[in-house]
Amino acid sequence: MAKTDENKNYKVVSENRRARYDYAIENDLEVGLMLTGSEVKSLRSGQSNIADSYVAVDDGELWLVNAYIAPLKEAMFPHEERRRRKLLANKREIARLWNATQRQGMTVVPLVLYFNHKGIAKLKIATAKGKQTQDKRATEAKRDWQRQKQRLLKEN
Numbered sequence: 001m002a003k004t005d006e007n008k009n010y011k012v013v014s015e016n017r018r019a020r021y022d023y024a025i026e027n028d029l030e031v032g033l034m035l036t037g038s039e040v041k042s043l044r045s046g047q048s049n050i051a052d053s054y055v056a057v058d059d060g061e062l063w064l065v066n067a068y069i070a071p072l073k074e075a076m077f078p079h080e081e082r083r084r085r086k087l088l089a090n091k092r093e094i095a096r097l098w099n100a101t102q103r104q105g106m107t108v109v110p111l112v113l114y115f116n117h118k119g120i121a122k123l124k125i126a127t128a129k130g131k132q133t134q135d136k137r138a139t140e141a142k143r144d145w146q147r148q149k150q151r152l153l154k155e156n
Helices: 002-006 017-022 037-044 091-102 133-155
Strands: 011-015 023-033 054-058 061-065 085-088 106-115 121-130
Touching: 017 023, 017 106, 017 121, 017 133, 023 091, 023 106, 037 106, 054 091, 061 091, 091 106, 091 121
Parallel strands: none
Antiparallel strands: 011 106, 023 085, 023 121, 054 061, 054 106, 061 085, 106 121
16 A cells, blocks of 8 residues: 555556667666756646657767657646756766767667656756667567467467
8 A cells, every 4th residue: 555655646647668669678777857847837737748859968968859749738838848858966976978879880879758756857868879770670570479479379
């Protein structure tokens, strides 16, 4: 029963489902976001999209680029929809991400934007390597086989 009390504030706002299809995810990391008040209110109403966004490492700082957060009509000081948003992580994590992006084919992609159990907006990012077409087909075939296996087990 205590578990439901802990997770009552947990809410997934936006998920980048395409990232798991297009990239081979290596390791992930939870980071915070620097947001304005109107952005947080907009996120609480679930009006965002991170599907076309990416994470850039500039001058030792992490930035979320091209993430869409819908503007609020009621806001006194509205925000830009697709502005660059600073991500909060410690220096060691930023250095590890920067080193990973310097390798051939590695990139940092956002996976999930959510509110944690304390009600704070967090972003799960991951270092990933782009998949080739044959890798995507293999992933799809594996997923189809898992579905068929579940159906067979359900019938018996």
